[in-house]
Amino acid sequence: MKNETTSQQEFLFGKRNYIFMMIGIAFIALGFIFMAGGGSDDPNVFNEEIYNWQRIRLAPTLVIIGLGIEIYAILLNPKK
Template identity: 80%
Template sequence: MNKQKKPLHRQDLNFVFGKKNYVVMFIGLAVIALGFILMAGGGSDDPNVFNEEIYNFRRIRLAPTLVLIGFAIEAYAILLNPNKK
């Protein structure tokens, strides 16, 4: 009799995305996080004093642009074909 050895419960791991997709997703998450970090701050400790820092270029233009670019990178990462060479 021939005894064939079967693999012990070896699962076929099929991920939805490939390694390239996950790398691009993490880059997009880092860009989004950087945008939110740049958006933070600019408030005043005293409610009777108005701080003009909340209207500077970094918080009004740069940070929201980085967040939108990060979301675009995330959409690209989802649509990226991992099997294409």
């Protein structure tokens, strides 16, 4: 008789880790979407929309929050 061992493949992270990772990716993507745009079609005309509070304050804050959530998701104990 042969001893066959069936090894189940386990994921590196648990379900909660992946949920938090998806939330972090959503925050980062939303931050980059808020940063996009604001340019002018005519290079000789300066558009003041580039200095909108949404691009200067909100978007980088969302990206940093998203990176914090990603770090938390990686360090979260999946066994708990």
